Amino acid sequence: MNSNHGQAANSNPCHAVMLLRLAARGLSAALLAASLVSAAAAQAHPSHRELTPPLAQANAALQAGEADKALALLRSLPQSDASTAEAANVECRVRLMLEQWDAAVSQCQQAVQLDGQNSAYHLWQGRALGEKADRASFLTAYSLAKRVRAEFEESVRLDPRNADALADLGEFYEQAPGVVGGGIDKAEAVAAQLDNVDPARAHQLRAQIAEQRKDYGNAEHEFKQAIAAGPHPASHWIALAGFYRRRQRWADMEAAIHSGETAAERDKASGLALFDGASVLSETHRDPALAAKMFDDYLAGSAKTEEAPAFVAHLRLARLKDQLGDPAAANRERAAALALAVEYNPGEGATH
Secondary structure, three states: OOOOOOOOOOOOOOOOOOOOEEOOEOOOOOOOHHHHOOHHHHHHOOOOOOOOHHHHHHHHHHHOOOHHHHHHHHHOOOHHHHOOHHHHHHHHHHHHHOOOHHHHHHHHHHHHHHOOOOHHHHHHHHHHHHHHHOOOOHHHHHHHHHHHHHHHHHHHHHOOOOHHHHHHHHHHHHHOOHHHOOOHHHHHHHHHHHHOOOHHHHHHHHHHHHHHOOOHHHHHHHHHHHHHHOOOHHHHHHHHHHHHHHOOOHHHHHHHHHHHHHHHHHOOOOHHHHHHHHHHHHHOOOOHHHHHHHHHHHHHOOOOEOOEOHHHHHHHHHHHHHHOOOHHHHHHHHHHHHHHOOOOOOOHHHOO
8 A cells, every 4th residue: 555564463443454555655563565565566457547648647756756746747737637536546645645644535535436436446545544544533443444444345346356455455354353344254265365366465464364363483484475476576575574573583584674675686676675674674773774775776766656655765764874974965865855745744754
């Protein structure tokens, strides 16, 4: 969005409304819908218009995790391109990747103001607001949460078949309290809509709903149904691993990550699953050698995405190299990260 689910209950009503989580939107302990959103699918969605060549180059740099290059390309755009909604949306997403929340909100808002009929622009504005809300005081988060819901709902209204928007809206309903417009019944209705758009994500959302209800047996069943239903099972295996992590079923978690890695080897579009699986292993201090290999494979592959910024992967890999007793390699990874994103001020993104 990650865009992630987090704890079964959370005091912040906007926690995890951004999918991306993840990862590009920070990978939390839960790893839910962000693991399912692929940049390729988002770019192919009808809500995303064909970009002009200069903007396409900036977007390609964004997907590659080359934040500095993307910003330089945006700054060099001719006025005819620089003042468009598309340019504002691309810069919003670069700022999200850099965890510059206020700047991201500003740019996403500009995109919406310039083209209020674009479903994708409302979705990204909701995600940017969600990230800002997740770090705000309670009263500010309360106000922002209602704006997040409104943006997600507008995105779905404009394009009822936007699977990304449906997934984010369903997760918001599942997580948020009724006072800001959340509700399990609303989430279930979104899952029914997703059945006809993206059955795997429908199962994923039903798994989240069941977990929220502490119906862990049915949650596990729905996570497994998502694996069977989806064309890219690797990410769904990692989502199942996140569930096992929350249940402290460590052996099952590691087995699910191994299955996700195997699935990713067969599906070259599943780079995000490698990043997410490596992050889970790193965060839980398990199998650092496998985690390092998965980060390496992600960085060497052709399926890098803004959902999992390359510079964050380099920083997490650096920490693993330190743990594995290779400080020289760790320093190379840190240098590689700096070369991609000099403006990145790592918070949690680089600590896991």
